[in-house]
Amino acid sequence: MYDGPIIDAHTHPMLTGDDQVAGDPHPPAAYLAIVAGSPISRAAALTIAPKADLARTTARNDAVLALAAGSAGFYYPVCSVHPADGQDALAELDRVAKAGCRWLKLHPNTQDFDVADPAVEAVVRHAAGLGIPVLFDAYAPWDADQPGKFVKLAIAVPAARLILAHAHGPSFPQLLVYEIIARYPWWPRRVWIDISATGSLLAGGPFAEQFCWVLRKVGTDRVLFGSDYPLDDPLAAAQNVAKLGFTDDELAAIMHDNAARLLAPDAP
Numbered sequence: 001m002y003d004g005p006i007i008d009a010h011t012h013p014m015l016t017g018d019d020q021v022a023g024d025p026h027p028p029a030a031y032l033a034i035v036a037g038s039p040i041s042r043a044a045a046l047t048i049a050p051k052a053d054l055a056r057t058t059a060r061n062d063a064v065l066a067l068a069a070g071s072a073g074f075y076y077p078v079c080s081v082h083p084a085d086g087q088d089a090l091a092e093l094d095r096v097a098k099a100g101c102r103w104l105k106l107h108p109n110t111q112d113f114d115v116a117d118p119a120v121e122a123v124v125r126h127a128a129g130l131g132i133p134v135l136f137d138a139y140a141p142w143d144a145d146q147p148g149k150f151v152k153l154a155i156a157v158p159a160a161r162l163i164l165a166h167a168h169g170p171s172f173p174q175l176l177v178y179e180i181i182a183r184y185p186w187w188p189r190r191v192w193i194d195i196s197a198t199g200s201l202l203a204g205g206p207f208a209e210q211f212c213w214v215l216r217k218v219g220t221d222r223v224l225f226g227s228d229y230p231l232d233d234p235l236a237a238a239q240n241v242a243k244l245g246f247t248d249d250e251l252a253a254i255m256h257d258n259a260a261r262l263l264a265p266d267a268p
């Protein structure tokens with residue numbers, strides 16, 4: 001059983017008082033209490049920018065930047081902008097990049113945008129220019145075409161590093177498209193799959209074997225563990241992912257090494 005260090009690539013710490021996403025408050029201290037003494041050695045601190053409210057966007061980004069700066073390397077900041085904010089979004093991205101933002105978070109459902117909107121490509125292109133990977137929520141039950149929109153986005157901006165959170169949920173077999181396009185010489189394989197929520201959901205059930213098979217087809221060098229805390233318990237999530245059927249070497253990549261590489265300047 002893999003017992004090395006773990007990077008939790010997807011957590012939502014409650015920081016500004018208007019960003020509670022679960023029934024109980026979930027400040028960073030609550031997460032740290034859960035993972036104390038566990039192999040979880042690093043965690044992404046995500047925020048989600050509102051639309052047309054630059055004061056709140058700035059406050060939320062500053063909160064994750066401050067959390068990361070004060071966490072002795074435990075948290076890394078995943079800031080956010082709203083694509084509909086246009087030039088303001090790009091300017092905020094420049095600002096947080098200078099301040100140490102590691103990844104950018106975009107959420108089509110919560111932020112209510114279409115992945116095919118040209119404004120999204122503009123933000124992704126700008127992030128790519130800054131060397132910042134973009135972590136998208138990538139499960140929208142009401143947008144059946146969304147997986148294909150991510151493929152088009154990745155093809156349109158080949159320099160971007162895209163992380164698709166939740167592996168398209170129950171539509172995870174759609175990820176097989178990445179096995180197919182990887183056969184083409186022009187495909188740079190700069191798409192990663194964050195299995196938060198979905199890994200736990202499927203573990204121990206009849207789809208677990210299929211999920212593991214699909215992720216192997218995509219490449220386990222492109223799969224990231226995340227808990228989606230507070231929506232899932234990080235230690236339970238790690239145990240569930242360990243039950244999906246991967247080898248220890250695959251788990252080392254999924255639980256730690258792939259995320260560590262995505263935290264390096266740019267080494268896909």
Ligand SMILES: [Zn+2]
Nearest residue numbers: 010012165228
């Ligand atoms: Zn999430």
